[in-house]
Amino acid sequence: xxxxxxxxxxxTGAVGEEVMRVLAQxxxxxxxxxxxxxxxxxxRSVGFKGKIIPVEQLTRDPHFRGIDYLVFAASxxxxxxxxxxxxxxxxxxxxxxxxxxxxxxxxxxxxxxxAHALKSHQGIxxxxxxxxxxxxxxxxxxxxxxKVKRVIASSYQSVSGAGQEGxxxxxxxxxxxxxxxxxxxxxxVFAHQIAFNVLPYIGNISLSGYTDEEMKxxxxxxxxxxxxxxxxxxxxxxxxxxxxxxxxxxxxxxxTVSVEAAHSVLVGSPGIDVIDDPSGNRYPMPLEQAGHxxxxxxxxxxxxAFENGLSFFVSGDQLLRGAALNAVEILEELVKLR
Amino acid sequence: xxxxxxxxxxxTGAVGEEVMRVLAQxxxxxxxxxxxxxxxxxxRSVGFKGKIIPVEQLTRDPHFRGIDYLVFAASxxxxxxxxxxxxxxxxxxxxxxxxxxxxxxxxxxxxxxxAHALKSHQGIxxxxxxxxxxxxxxxxxxxxxxKVKRVIASSYQSVSGAGQEGxxxxxxxxxxxxxxxxxxxxxxVFAHQIAFNVLPYIGNISLSGYTDEEMKxxxxxxxxxxxxxxxxxxxxxxxxxxxxxxxxxxxxxxxTVSVEAAHSVLVGSPGIDVIDDPSGNRYPMPLEQAGHxxxxxxxxxxxxAFENGLSFFVSGDQLLRGAALNAVEILEELVKLR
Numbered sequence: 001x002x003x004x005x006x007x008x009x010x011x012t013g014a015v016g017e018e019v020m021r022v023l024a025q026x027x028x029x030x031x032x033x034x035x036x037x038x039x040x041x042x043x044r045s046v047g048f049k050g051k052i053i054p055v056e057q058l059t060r061d062p063h064f065r066g067i068d069y070l071v072f073a074a075s076x077x078x079x080x081x082x083x084x085x086x087x088x089x090x091x092x093x094x095x096x097x098x099x100x101x102x103x104x105x106x107x108x109x110x111x112x113x114x115a116h117a118l119k120s121h122q123g124i125x126x127x128x129x130x131x132x133x134x135x136x137x138x139x140x141x142x143x144x145x146x147k148v149k150r151v152i153a154s155s156y157q158s159v160s161g162a163g164q165e166g167x168x169x170x171x172x173x174x175x176x177x178x179x180x181x182x183x184x185x186x187x188x189v190f191a192h193q194i195a196f197n198v199l200p201y202i203g204n205i206s207l208s209g210y211t212d213e214e215m216k217x218x219x220x221x222x223x224x225x226x227x228x229x230x231x232x233x234x235x236x237x238x239x240x241x242x243x244x245x246x247x248x249x250x251x252x253x254x255x256t257v258s259v260e261a262a263h264s265v266l267v268g269s270p271g272i273d274v275i276d277d278p279s280g281n282r283y284p285m286p287l288e289q290a291g292h293x294x295x296x297x298x299x300x301x302x303x304x305a306f307e308n309g310l311s312f313f314v315s316g317d318q319l320l321r322g323a324a325l326n327a328v329e330i331l332e333e334l335v336k337l338r
Numbered sequence: 339x340x341x342x343x344x345x346x347x348x349x350t351g352a353v354g355e356e357v358m359r360v361l362a363q364x365x366x367x368x369x370x371x372x373x374x375x376x377x378x379x380x381x382r383s384v385g386f387k388g389k390i391i392p393v394e395q396l397t398r399d400p401h402f403r404g405i406d407y408l409v410f411a412a413s414x415x416x417x418x419x420x421x422x423x424x425x426x427x428x429x430x431x432x433x434x435x436x437x438x439x440x441x442x443x444x445x446x447x448x449x450x451x452x453a454h455a456l457k458s459h460q461g462i463x464x465x466x467x468x469x470x471x472x473x474x475x476x477x478x479x480x481x482x483x484x485k486v487k488r489v490i491a492s493s494y495q496s497v498s499g500a501g502q503e504g505x506x507x508x509x510x511x512x513x514x515x516x517x518x519x520x521x522x523x524x525x526x527v528f529a530h531q532i533a534f535n536v537l538p539y540i541g542n543i544s545l546s547g548y549t550d551e552e553m554k555x556x557x558x559x560x561x562x563x564x565x566x567x568x569x570x571x572x573x574x575x576x577x578x579x580x581x582x583x584x585x586x587x588x589x590x591x592x593x594t595v596s597v598e599a600a601h602s603v604l605v606g607s608p609g610i611d612v613i614d615d616p617s618g619n620r621y622p623m624p625l626e627q628a629g630h631x632x633x634x635x636x637x638x639x640x641x642x643a644f645e646n647g648l649s650f651f652v653s654g655d656q657l658l659r660g661a662a663l664n665a666v667e668i669l670e671e672l673v674k675l676r
Contacts, residue, residue, distance in 0.1 A: 150643040154492035154586035156536045156575065178516045191619035196580050198494045198624060200637055200651040205616045209597060209639025209649075218642065233643035235586040235651060237494065240578050242534050248492035248573040259547060278543045281529035286536060299538055301547025304556065305488040305571035311547075313538040313573060 003031035004335070007067040007091070009058060009082065010074030011035040012043040014164045015096055018324035019071055024049050026328060029335070034067060038074075058082065064089035069334065071327050072096055087123030092334060094125050094327045098212075101126040101220060108223045111329040112270040113140045118333050125330055128224060129216040130322020131155050131236065135247045136224060137321060138297040138314045141269040142262060143225060146253035146310075150231035153217065156239045156246040157202060158286060161318055165189045167242055174240075194240050202236035211236060244286035245322065246315040252306040262300050262310055271321065276300050284315035292317055293325055341369035342673070345405040345429070347396060347420065348412030349373040350381040352502045353434055356662035357409050362387050364666060367673070372405060376412075396420065402427035407672065409665050410434055425461030430672060432463050432665045436550075439464040439558060446561045449667040450608040451478045456671050463668055466562060467554040468660020469493050469574065473585045474562060475659060476635040476652045479607040480600060481563060484591035484648075488569035491555065494577045494584040495540060496624060499656055503527045505580055512578075532578050540574035549574060582624035583660065584653040590644040600638050600648055609659065614638050622653035630655055631663055 006023065010016045012035075023030065033048050037055040045052050056062070058078070064070060064086045072079045076097035083093045083100065100106040107117035108126045110133055118125060128136070139148060159166035166189045173195035192199055203213030210233075218232035267274050275282050276298035284296035295316030303309030316322065344361065348354045350373075361368065371386050375393040383390050394400070396416070402408060402424045410417045414435035421431045421438065438444040445455035446464045448471055456463060466474070477486060497504035504527045511533035530537055541551030548571075556570035605612050613620050614636035622634035633654030641647030654660065 152490040152588045152641075152643050154573075156494075156577070174512060175516055178513055192623060193625060196578065196625060198577055198579060198584055199621075200584070200586065200623075201616045201619070201621050208642065209637070210642065211616070215642075231643040233588055233641045233647075233649060235492075235588075235637065235649060237584075237586065237651075239494070239536055240534065241536060246536055246538070246575075248538065248575065250490045250571055250573075278539045278549070281539070283537075283539050285530060285538075287531060287534060299547070299573065303490075303571045304546065304548065304553075305490050305569040309571075311571060311573060313575075 001029055003029040004068040005032045005034065005066055006030050006331070007034040007036060007064065007070040009036040009070065009072045009078060011046055012037050012055065013073060014160055014319060015323045016073040018319045019073055019327055020046065020048055022320070022324045022328045028328060028331060036062060064091050067091045069094065069331050073323070083124055092123055092125070094127060094330050096127045096323050096327060098129065098216070100124050101128065102223065108220060109330055110136060110224055110326060111333050112137065114224055114226065115333045118330065118337060127323060127327050127330065128220050129213070130161060130318035131157060131234070131245055131247060132217050132220045133322045133326060134245055134295050134314055134316035134318065135217060135249060136221060137271050137295045137316065138266065138312060139249070139251060140225060141265045141272070142251065142253070142310065143227070145261065145265045146255040146257050148227070148230060149252045149254055151217070151249055151251045152233045153247050153249045154235045155237055156241065156286070157236060158241040158243050158245055158318065159194060159238065160243045161245065162189045170194055170240055170242065190238065194238060196240065199238040200235060202238055241286045243290040243317060243319065244315055245318040246284065246286050246313065248313050250303045250306065250309055250311045252303070252309040257302065257308055257310050259300055259302060266297055266300070271295060272297055274298065284313055286315050289315040289317050293320055295321055339367055341367040342406040343370045343372065343404055344368050344669070345372040345374060345402065345408040347374040347408065347410045347416060349384055350375050350393065351411060352498055353657060353661045354411040356657045357411055357665055358384065358386055360658070360662045360666045366666060366669060374400060402429050405429045407432065407669050411661070421462055430461055430463070432465060432668050434465045434661050434665060436467065436554070438462050439466065440561065446558060447668055448474060448562055448664060449671050450475065452562055452564065453671045456668065456675060465661060465665050465668065466558050467551070468499065468656035469495060469572070469583055469585060470555050470558045471660045471664060472583055472633050472652055472654035472656065473555060473587060474559060475609050475633045475654065476604065476650060477587070477589060478563060479603045479610070480589065480591070480648065481565070483599065483603045484593040484595050486565070486568060487590045487592055489555070489587055489589045490571045491585050491587045492573045493575055494579065494624070495574060496579040496581050496583055496656065497532060497576065498581045499583065500527045508532055508578055508580065528576065532576060534578065537576040538573060540576055579624045581628040581655060581657065582653055583656040584622065584624050584651065586651050588641045588644065588647055588649045590641070590647040595640065595646055595648050597638055597640060604635055604638070609633060610635055612636065622651055624653050627653040627655050631658055633659055
């Protein structure tokens, strides 16, 4: 069996760590793993399958030659600075940032939906936004069956969406509240206290009044589903949950919907668990989805405000489905195509 | 100035306590305050404006005679058992439960919207559902201007919506997590751990797949706005916030909307604060609305999935706007009508 040299840029962040964990767990055929980190950061090495891997500094002229697949799990700026360099060094890049997602020559892929888009690329493949990816895992099977027209959604996004620092900030604020019964000005990641609060603003505002984070649902959804008239109105809200994002979705379809048909389409869809027995207190919850590969969908019902709509609630681990797992699944597809 | 004898049923619960606080704060003209509590409960007396008021037991045959206004702040069952008795004893009842809200002969009132409905009643007036009330505070001025067709909304409801016990349960779970780093089976109010989690299920499921709590937005909204074709699809979600509910709303209108017109309609609407400068990190948050009479609305933008829609986010103290404040405002209107 052929093995590959895999590199990870930003392996000491929340997503990078998950990429390593998923590579090991799924036993991706690795000949050599190379890790690139921020210059000046203290993490000198990381463990992988019982071995110690040194962290190489991401200097101006990094040595990418010999790497088959390079996963970028850092900022969009880092991807912009180094991805083309990596491609010129012969790497295939899987980029977790938003830097190249909407570029025409870059496939934007959720393997369960559009693995075929991987057949033609120019060296860079983009991983979708986490909230979009989790929503589309449930929406795509419904779209195939009923043809989605538009979606109105609101998110419940966990603090780890802002990295490990987001978790740390929530923990510190909670601890202060419990021990000293006080609010805190100790805010670095979020603009306001997130403990015991919700923040209806993620990303940067655009002229439309939506944030860039919110518009990803429509923009990336159109590209991934190859559905140029798809419309999506999303409100992104941060909630004091450690890990796993949830999305409340109302979707209108062209074809006649029924809850029974929706259930039978979703049960057995890849990467989806239907958890939908509200009176038995079974519904998707972030606390249960954290650490799980599959996304959970429930509260499936006919939408009472659309002629032909379905409402549902979906929860998924954004570090896995929205990032690391999706990236490794892309690697697996690329290996199949070789 | 005429003064009145006011009674509160359930004054030792979360809503009842707020009713007393609001009555005192707004200096409602009270001759005598009478308090009714659950038999067997330990609360023997409560303080009001520096006086000690004994708690009368709500036995099978309570002595309601002489009370001008009786506020029910207990369960729907208690209202059903005692409200008509109170009316027969000459009281005007303001009921916070859902027991009589949809009854034809019962006005369902948010004073800023339909105080005129108080002109004809048969002794019982109903206070609306909290999530509905907070949403309508922002929706009503927009409806008057643009004529609302339908709404798709998702809520972020605080644990005190389930009473003081809900707050206690969240606090216990948070404490266990911080001190012993463990989850807990100590669950009485909520079916699952609410700390670091969200629960997309509030109320009881109906055949439609919506919960009774979720259908209140459409049912009560139609009655309060006198708008029989109003459609509303709501997903109710519990979040680990102590107090104040938030709602993410997308609304479609008959008339042409603009963000500027929406702003100018909402600024100066009674009971509303427009907090809408996202890039300056100013938007509605439950942590800031807790304890405030006004509801905050922000993130106002043209909805990108509706031809003629607006999206916005509203936060309000559900114990005040959704319950105690609304009830006392009804009393004030009733006094004016005398």
